[in-house]
Structures are given as structure tokens and as C-alpha cells.
Amino acid sequence: MQKMLLATLLIAVLFLSGCTTQTGKVYHVGILSGLDALSGIADSFKAKMTELGYIEGKNIVYDIQKTNFEPDKEQQILKKFVDDKVDLIFTFPTEPAVAAKAATQGTGIPVVFSFATIEDNNLVDSVRQPGGNITGVREPGPDIFVKRLEILHELAPQAKRVYITYNPNAPPVPPALDVLRKAAPLMNVTLVENPVATVEEIETDLQARNKSADIGMDAILMMGEPLSVSPPALEAMTKFATEHKIPIGGVGSYTIRGSIVFSYEIVLDDMGKLAAPLTDKILKGTPAGTIPVVTPEAKLLINYKLAKELNLTVSEGLLARADEIIR
Amino acid sequence: MPTQNEAKKGRNFRSLTVTLALAFLALSTVVLLIASGLELYFNFQTQQQVIVSQQQLIAQDAANTVKSFVQDKFSMMESTASISSMAIENQEQQKNVLDKLLGREPSFRQLVLLDAQNRKLAEVSRLSQSASRIDSRLDSNLFAQIQDGEKYVSSVYIDNITSEPMMIMTVPVKDIFGDLKGTLVAEVNLKFMWDLVGRIKIGDKGVAYVVDRQGDLIAFGDISRVLRGENLIHLEKVNDFVSSKGLIITGESGTSKGIQGNSVIANYAPLGMPDWAVVVELPVEEAYQAVAQGVVMSALIMLLGIFLAVVAGIYLSRRITRPIIGLRDAAIKIGQGALDTQIEVKSRNEIGDLASAFRQMMDDLKKSRAKLEHHQQELEKNVDERTKELQAKVEELQKFNRLAVGRELRMIELKKRIRELESKRR
Numbered sequence: 001m002q003k004m005l006l007a008t009l010l011i012a013v014l015f016l017s018g019c020t021t022q023t024g025k026v027y028h029v030g031i032l033s034g035l036d037a038l039s040g041i042a043d044s045f046k047a048k049m050t051e052l053g054y055i056e057g058k059n060i061v062y063d064i065q066k067t068n069f070e071p072d073k074e075q076q077i078l079k080k081f082v083d084d085k086v087d088l089i090f091t092f093p094t095e096p097a098v099a100a101k102a103a104t105q106g107t108g109i110p111v112v113f114s115f116a117t118i119e120d121n122n123l124v125d126s127v128r129q130p131g132g133n134i135t136g137v138r139e140p141g142p143d144i145f146v147k148r149l150e151i152l153h154e155l156a157p158q159a160k161r162v163y164i165t166y167n168p169n170a171p172p173v174p175p176a177l178d179v180l181r182k183a184a185p186l187m188n189v190t191l192v193e194n195p196v197a198t199v200e201e202i203e204t205d206l207q208a209r210n211k212s213a214d215i216g217m218d219a220i221l222m223m224g225e226p227l228s229v230s231p232p233a234l235e236a237m238t239k240f241a242t243e244h245k246i247p248i249g250g251v252g253s254y255t256i257r258g259s260i261v262f263s264y265e266i267v268l269d270d271m272g273k274l275a276a277p278l279t280d281k282i283l284k285g286t287p288a289g290t291i292p293v294v295t296p297e298a299k300l301l302i303n304y305k306l307a308k309e310l311n312l313t314v315s316e317g318l319l320a321r322a323d324e325i326i327r
Numbered sequence: 328m329p330t331q332n333e334a335k336k337g338r339n340f341r342s343l344t345v346t347l348a349l350a351f352l353a354l355s356t357v358v359l360l361i362a363s364g365l366e367l368y369f370n371f372q373t374q375q376q377v378i379v380s381q382q383q384l385i386a387q388d389a390a391n392t393v394k395s396f397v398q399d400k401f402s403m404m405e406s407t408a409s410i411s412s413m414a415i416e417n418q419e420q421q422k423n424v425l426d427k428l429l430g431r432e433p434s435f436r437q438l439v440l441l442d443a444q445n446r447k448l449a450e451v452s453r454l455s456q457s458a459s460r461i462d463s464r465l466d467s468n469l470f471a472q473i474q475d476g477e478k479y480v481s482s483v484y485i486d487n488i489t490s491e492p493m494m495i496m497t498v499p500v501k502d503i504f505g506d507l508k509g510t511l512v513a514e515v516n517l518k519f520m521w522d523l524v525g526r527i528k529i530g531d532k533g534v535a536y537v538v539d540r541q542g543d544l545i546a547f548g549d550i551s552r553v554l555r556g557e558n559l560i561h562l563e564k565v566n567d568f569v570s571s572k573g574l575i576i577t578g579e580s581g582t583s584k585g586i587q588g589n590s591v592i593a594n595y596a597p598l599g600m601p602d603w604a605v606v607v608e609l610p611v612e613e614a615y616q617a618v619a620q621g622v623v624m625s626a627l628i629m630l631l632g633i634f635l636a637v638v639a640g641i642y643l644s645r646r647i648t649r650p651i652i653g654l655r656d657a658a659i660k661i662g663q664g665a666l667d668t669q670i671e672v673k674s675r676n677e678i679g680d681l682a683s684a685f686r687q688m689m690d691d692l693k694k695s696r697a698k699l700e701h702h703q704q705e706l707e708k709n710v711d712e713r714t715k716e717l718q719a720k721v722e723e724l725q726k727f728n729r730l731a732v733g734r735e736l737r738m739i740e741l742k743k744r745i746r747e748l749e750s751k752r753r
Contacts, residue, residue, distance in 0.1 A: 127490040128555055141488050146455035183457050281551060292554030295489035297433065298453070317426025317451070 026059055027283055030081035030089045033066045034074060034096035035226050037255050041092050041114055044272030045279075052280045069226045071095065078103035088112060088282055090275060093226065094139075094171035098123055101134050110288035112136045112279050114271045117172040118293060127293045135282075135291040137274045140266065140298055145176040145223070146183040148250045148264050151300070152221055153187045155261055155312050156247045159218035165194040165202050165237075170225035192217050199233045206240045215244055222250035224265060229255070247310055253301045257326065261312065263301045270296045299323040343651065347644030348637075355636035363625040367618075374618045382594040382607060389527045389535045390596035390605040393546070396520050397496070397601055401478055403432055404498040404511050413440060414500050414508030421449040429453070434519035436493070437461045439512040440500070445470045448509065461514050464495055469512075473497045476507045480601040483517065483539045490554045492517040492545045494601070520546045521553065524605075533609035536586060540602045542569045547586070562586065564593040568604040571597075582611050650678045654685060666693055 033039045042064055046056065054060040063086065065077040074096045081089050082103055090112045091100045097113035098121055104111055113136030118124050125131035127138070152162065162184070166173045177193075184191045194205050209215045220241055222228060228237075229251060238259035241248035253263040274294045282288045302322040307314050319325060407413070411424040425438040429451050437452040439461060452461070464481070472479050481495035493516055500509040520537070525548030527535040537546035542560035547553050559565040563583035585591035591608040598604065612619075650672040660668040666689060672682035 127488070143455050143458040143488070146457055147453070150455050179455075179457065183455060186456065277549075278551070281549075286551075290555075291551045292490055294550065294554065295491065315423070315426075317423040320423075320427035320430035321451075322430065 026061060027054065027088070028061050028063065028084065028086045029279070030077075030084070030086040031062055031064045032074065032077050032081070032089065032091040032096050032100065033064070034069065034091065034093055035229075036066065036068045037229055037231075038092055038115055038268065038271075039066055040254065040268045041272040041275075042090075044269040045090060045114070045275050046272075048273045048276030049279065052276055054280070054283075067096070069095075069230060071099070074099050075103070082107050082109060085109070088279060090114070090279060092116065092271065094121065094123070095226065097134075097136065098171065101132065104133065108133065110134065110282045112275050112282065112288065113138075114275045115139060115266070117141075117175070119172075119175040121171050124293055127295070129290065130293055131289045133288045135278055135288045135293055137271055137278070137294045137296060139172060140295060142172070142175040142179045144264065144298055145172075146179050147298075149180060149183060149189065149221055150187065151262055151264055151318070152219055152247065152249055153189060154318055155249070155307060155314060156219050156310075159247065160188065161190050161192050161216065161218045163192040163194065163217035163220045164223055165196055165205070165228055165233075166223040166225050167197065167227040168195040170227060173223065173225050176223065196227065199227065199230055199236075202228065202233050203236045206236055210240070210243075215246075217246065219246050220248040222248065222252060222260070224251035231255075234259075245310060247307070247312060249303075253299075253324075257301060257303065259306070261303050261307050261310065264298050266296045267299050302326070342648075344641075344644045344648045347647060348640040351640035351643060352633070352636050355640070356633055359629050359632045359636075363629050367622060367625055370621045371618050374615065374621075378592055378609075378614050379594075382592060382609065383596075385529055385533075386594045386596035386605060386607045389524075389529075389607055390598050392523060392527060393520065393537055393603070393605050394598045394600075396523055397480065397598075400432065400434065400496055400513065400515055401498060403428065404496065404513055405478075408498055408500040408511050412502075413511070414502045418449055422451060425449055425451040434516050435513050436516045437514040439465065441465070441510040441512060443507055443509055445510070461495075461512070464514070465512065469495065469497075473499070473510050476501070478600075482541075482602075483543065483545050485556055486516075490556065492543075492553065517545055518550070518553075521548070521550050524548065525550075527607075529607050530609045530613050532613055533591075533607060534586060535605055535607045537603050537605050538565050538568065540569060542566070544586075545603065552586070559586065562593075562606075564595045564606050565604075568595050568597060568606075585610070647678075650674050650682060654678075654682060657685065661689065666696070 031042050031045070033042050042062075046062065049060065050056070056062060063081070063084070065080075067073045067077065078089070078096070078100055086109060088110050089100050089104065091097050092114040094113075094116040097111065097116040100111045100113070101123060111134040113123070113134065116123060116136060116138055118127070118138045119142060123130075124134060130136075149162065152159070164180070166177075168174070168177075180191060194202070196202050196205070209217070220237055222237070227233060234252065234256050238248060238256055242259065247261045249260045249262040251263050251265045252260045253265060254268050257263070274296055278288075278291055278294065281291055300322045301324045302314060302319060303326040304314055304319070305326055407424060407428050411420075413421055413424060416424070421440050425440060429435050429438055437450070437454065439450045440448040442448050445465075447465075450461075464484075469479075469481065472481075476499040478499075479495075479497045483492045483494050485491070486493050493514055496513045496515055498511050499507055500511055502508050524535055524537055524546040529535055534548060536544060536548075536559075538559055539545055542558050542565045544553050544557045544559050560569055562585070581592075582590050583593055585593060585608040586606075590611040592611060592614040593606060593608045595604045595606040653670065653672050657668050657670045668689075670682050670686055670689075672679060674682070
């Protein structure tokens with residue numbers, strides 16, 4: 001009888017112990033933020049990861065490194081990530097993503113990018129099948145540049161000369177220029193292009209225009225590439241625009257929303273949030289290259305206050321379409 | 328007790344206690360097994376029916392959720408078409424109205440207003456003018472569909488740039504007299520349905536997804552699967568939907584392979600318009616959790632039952648065999664002559680009777696033995712008496728004998744004297 005009891009107990013114990021198995025894997029994720037203005041992406045990424053069950057310090061450890069448009073430093077950080085054998089690299093925007101793809105070649109370390117242009121840079125094979133060991137959240141594509149020009153044109157139809165300054169080598173720029181140059185004439189708009197290599201060149205160009213009788217532009221369209229959205233460049237451009245009472249807009253909703261008339265871009269939070277489920281899938285074993293690239297939605301911000309100050313007529317339709325209005 | 332031990336060591340000896348206990352155990356186990364088995368079977372049957380009907384309800388509910396997504400868009404478009412009197416307004420006002428509609432609903436990517444001759448009156452888009460690809464969709468095929476002034480939903484197509492599923496929805500624009508004046512066309516981005524579908528709760532680990540008539544996945548919580556443009560016709564339920572024409576929901580609910588490759592209980596509900604179906608899946612383990620719990624419960628109860636049966640079997644068989652053992656031991660002692668052995672059996676049954684009979688037998692045995700002894704004593708007494716009598720007689724005889732002999736001797740002496748005397752005389 002005692003044997004019987006013992007056997008029953010033993011079965012019960014075995015049964016219970018089977019229910020409490022747990023893997024103690026702690027993931028190491030290297031995060032490389034390539035632009036200070038975008039560093040918020042890392043926070044929303046981590047927040048969403050927590051929602052998905054990755055508790056920092058418990059089953060995931062982040063190594064967060066920040067650079068500000070410094071390719072050499074990016075390389076060093078990426079090399080360190082590879083040497084540390086991190087489980088995954090999360091990086092943004094395009095430049096470090098491209099660098100990460102190269103740095104992880106053959107190492108088996110998957111890369112999740114965010115805020116990256118996928119046109120003209122071989123970052124991924126296709127949206128559906130990124131290939132290699134990489135996937136992520138893309139920028140919406142060059143069409144958004146044209147849309148920004150259209151919105152600017154809608155806000156200020158009288159502005160025929162639109163100034164754009166950019167680093168011609170920045171990844172989003174060449175495909176954007178392609179479509180912009182085609183679209184501008186249809187709107188009867190001339191693009192005043194100023195390709196630069198440094199922020200100083202922007203400042204110099206604007207100072208030169210300041211001194212001349214005609215500034216040579218009626219509006220500024222911001223290109224949303226790293227160089228021209230760096231704080232000193234932004235400051236120079238917004239200052240110039242304010243002084244000459246010309247509209248400036250395009251991007252900047254998370255940095256200089258008070259100084260721009262509009263922005264049409266991805267909400268920073270979404271860029272991190274959308275990357276987290278991809279990361280989750282990869283950590284759970286899905287090869288990164290088979291996970292389709294996610295496209296976020298752009299949001300329209302209208303600075304109605306500034307538009308009024310500039311005597312622009314903001315159509316009811318445009319206001320109706322805006323996701324956010326500053327009054 | 329040497330005899331008992333010898334008996335136990337006998338090769339063919341089998342304790343009655345063990346036999347009885349085993350018989351009892353076997354009997355109870357069989358009964359328990361049959362009872363539990365039947366209970367499990369009926370439990371399973373009921374549970375299966377419950378699961379099927381539950382699944383149908385859930386599928387229908389999920390279908391309604393998805394359908395309401397589409398209906399919402401329709402009603403928005405219809406309201407816009409009727410309230411704003413779009414049929415008569417000028418182009419700028421029409422564009423304004425479209426702008427407002429676009430601003431209201433994020434899933435509308437492009438909106439186009441067509442006149443009765445299908446010419447474009449106004450257009451708004453989240454994309455730039457040059458990228459607006461809806462034009463290629465506004466072809467004779469679409470016009471043929473919207474000719475009759477009814478609502479229309481196109482089949483799903485994939486956007487080249489984003490790989491997201493899109494569709495065209497149209498509503499007729501009528502004037503106050505109800506005459507057809509044009510058509511409001513919307514390109515709807517179905518990714519805004521993903522969240523909705525992803526949030527549909529199917530049990531704990533169940534999932535819901537939407538497929539179109541071709542079996543292409545158009546909404547699922549895991550957006551990567553949708554973006555990859557997967558066709559799910561290899562899944563049983565999806566195949567059922569694709570191959571069925573009507574709107575009948577299947578009743579049976581066997582297990583099949585699910586979207587995540589696991590075994591699931593799946594069911595689907597067709598939407599009708601648009602021509603999609605919502606498939607709901609519940610992992611088999613979860614669906615039959617209640618049954619599994621029932622099995623575990625039954626097993627535990629059965630174990631307990633068997634345990635009790637063992638205890639009861641041993642107790643009962645002991646109760647039955649103890650008096651028999653008592654009788655046996657008593658019989659052995661009696662056999663050895665101990666007639667005063669007490670038989671401690673008080674059962675009021677056949678064995679009790681047997682014990683009483685045994686006692687009776689012993690009483691009788693004692694009595695007959697006493698009688699025998701009495702007879703013996705009597706006999707001995709008689710023999711004694713007779714012996715004494717005989718002795719007396721012998722003594723008397725001896726006395727007589729002695730007397731006789733004395734006389735004889737005197738006679739002899741006398742005779743001798745006579746002779747002497749005679750001789751003397753001579």
C-alpha cells in the first residue's frame with residue numbers, strides 16, 4: 001500500500017515538474033543610432049520590445065551606441081558589435097544600416113534597420129524578400145519627396161523657386177532628386193539646388209544669398225537627409241527663412257516643428273515600434289532575409305500659426321488632411 | 328504449529344485472502360475502467376460539439392469585425408457622397424470634400440470622383456501626383472462593375488512599392504432624385520485592417536486571419552506573412568473556402584494544419600461582401616484542454632479508486648478468511664487433543680454457523696468422552712467388587728480348606744493311633 005502511495009506521489013511530482021521548464025537565454029542586441037535627431041527610435045524600439053516580453057536586464061541586454069553622422073565611429077562600433085558576437089544589430093538610418101550589412105557579412109549576425117532608404121543602395125533585394133541577413137523598416141520611398149514639394153506648392157503656390165540643399169552622396173538623395181526633377185516642372189516650380197559636402201557650405205551659401213539683392217528662392221524644401229537636418233544646418237536654414245519671411249518645410253516635426261510650416265514624414269515612434277516585431281521574429285529563429293521590409297505611414301503636420309504669419313492661405317482640404325495642426 | 332507451516336509451504340497452496348483480495352481488486356478495476364471510459368467518451372463527444380459551435384460563433388464574430396471594417400468605409404463614402412451633394416458641387420469644393428474624407432480615414436490612400444461618364448472630376452491622394460497609380464485601376468473592367476450604380480469591392484492587389492494589400496471600393500453618387508451622377512472611388516490600404524485582425528482574441532493562443540477568394544493572405548497579426556504575399560490554399564479550411572461557392576460555414580471540426588504549422592481546430596466564416604473569409608484557429612491542445620483535464624481527473628479518480636479497492640479488498644478478504652483461519656487453527660489444536668480450545672468466531676453468517684457447529688461438535692465430543700470415562704470407572708468398580716468377592720470366597724475356601732486339612736490330619740493321626748492301638752492289641 002505504501003509503495004502504491006509513493007508511486008502516486010512520484011507521478012504527481014513528475015507531472016508538476018514538467019510544467020516549469022524555462023530557457024534562460026539572454027539576448028544581446030547592439031543598437032547603433034546614427035543620428036542624434038533620430039535617437040528616439042531606440043527608445044520606442046525598446047518600449048515595444050518590452051511589450052513583446054523582452055525585459056531589459058532580464059532576458060535582453062542592449063548595447064546602445066550613438067554617433068552623429070560619423071562614418072568612422074560607426075565602423076568601430078559595428079566592429080565591436082561583431083567582436084562581441086551580439087545576437088542582433090538594430091541600426092538607423094540608412095548609412096549605418098548599409099555599413100552594418102557590410103560589417104556583418106559572413107558573421108551570421110542579423111541586422112534590423114529602421115529609417116533607411118532601400119532604393120539605389122542594395123540594402124535589400126526586395127521588399128518581400130530582403131535576402132541576406134537583413135530586414136527592417138524603410139523610409140517610404142522617394143515619392144514622399146515629391147509629395148512634400150506638392151504640399152509646399154499647395155501652401156505657397158506663388159513660390160516658384162524652391163531651394164533644396166543636400167549632400168548628393170546621402171542615400172535617400174539620388175532617387176529623390178530623380179523624381180523631384182521630373183515633378184517640379186509639372187507644378188511650374190524651379191528647383192534651386194545646392195549640393196554640399198559640409199554644413200559650413202550651407203551656411204556660406206545662405207550668407208552669400210543674404211548679401212545679394214535677390215535671395216534667389218521663394219521657399220525652402222528640406223530634404224531629410226542627415227547633413228541638412230543636422231542642428232547647425234537646420235538653424236542656419238530656419239534663421240534664413242525667418243529673416244526673409246519665406247516658407248520652409250518638409251521634415252523636422254521632431255526637432256524644429258515651431259520653425260517649419262509643414263512636415264510630411266514618419267512618426268519617429270513608429271520607426272522603432274515597427275522594428276520590434278521583426279526583431280522578435282528573428283530572435284525566435286526566422287531568418288531575417290525572409291522577413292519582408294515594413295513600410296510605415298507618413299504623417300502630415302501643418303504649422304497653421306506660422307503659415308498665417310507668413311500670409312499663406314492654408315486650404316481647408318489641406319488642414320483636413322493634416323494629422324496634426326499647430327495653431 | 329508445524330502443520331500450518333507445512334501447509335503454507337505446499338506447492339499448490341494459494342491463500343484465500345490473496346485470491347479474494349485479487350478478485351475484489353480485479354472486479355473494482357474493471358468497473359472503474361468501464362465507468363471512466365464511458366464518461367471520457369461522452370465527455371469528449373460533448374466537448375467536441377461545444378468546440379465546434381464555439382468556433383463557429385467566434386468565426387462569425389471575427390467575420391463581423393472584419394466586415395464592419397469594410398462597411399465602415401462604405402458608409403463613410405456613402406455619407407460623403409450624399410451629404411456633400413458632390414454631384415452638383417464645383418471641382419474645388421469636390422476636392423475639398425475628398426480631402427476631408429482622406430483626412431478622416433487613414434486607410435484611404437487615394438480618392439477619385441468620377442462623373443456619370445466615368446471621367447475624373449476630382450482626385451486626392453497620399454501619394455504625389457506623379458506616383459498616383461490608381462489611374463491604371465480605373466479601367467473598363469472596373470467601369471463595367473460599377474455601371475449598375477451599386478457598391479463594389481474589387482479583388483485585392485498588392486502595391487509594388489510597399490507590398491501591402493490594397494483594394495478599390497466604389498459607391499455611386501446620386502443626386503436628390505436618386506439619379507446616378509457619378510462614382511466615388513477609393514483605394515483602401517488593407518494594412519489598417521491588420522491591427523484589427525491581429526487583436527481578435529481566439530482563446531489563449533488561437534489566431535484569426537483573412538484570406539481572399541484566391542486563398543491569398545490579406546490580414547494577419549504577423550504582418551510579415553501578409554507582406555510576403557503568402558497563398559494559404561494548402562491549408563484545409565482555406566482550401567474549403569476557395570473551392571466552395573456559397574456562403575455555407577462547414578460544421579465539422581476535425582484537426583488540421585494551421586497557419587503556424589501547428590495542429591489546430593479551424594473554422595471559417597465567409598464575409599459575402601467583400602468575397603473574403605475569416606479563418607479562426609485554436610491549437611488542438613488548447614481546444615481539448617478541458618478534455619485533457621478530464622482525462623487527468625479521471626485517471627486520478629481511478630487511481631484513488633484502485634487504491635481504495637486494494638484497501639477494501641484486503642480488509643474484506645481478511646474479514647472473510649480470519650474466522651476460517653481461526654477454525655482451522657482450532658481444528659488443528661482439537662486434533663492434538665486440546666478439547667478445551669476456545670473458538671473465537673462470532674460472525675453471524677455461514678461461517679458463524681460453522682463455528683457453532685464446531686462448538687457443538689466439541690461439546691458432543693466432550694460429553695461422549697465423559698460417558699466413556701464413566702463407563703470405564705463403573706467397570707473398574709465392578710471388577711474391583713468382583714475381585715473382592717472372589718477373594719473373600721477364596722479366603723473362605725482356604726479357611727475351609729484349612730479346616731478340612733486339619734481334620735484330615737487328625738484323622739490321619741487318629742488312624743495312626745488306631746493302628747498303633749491295634750498293633751498293640753495284637
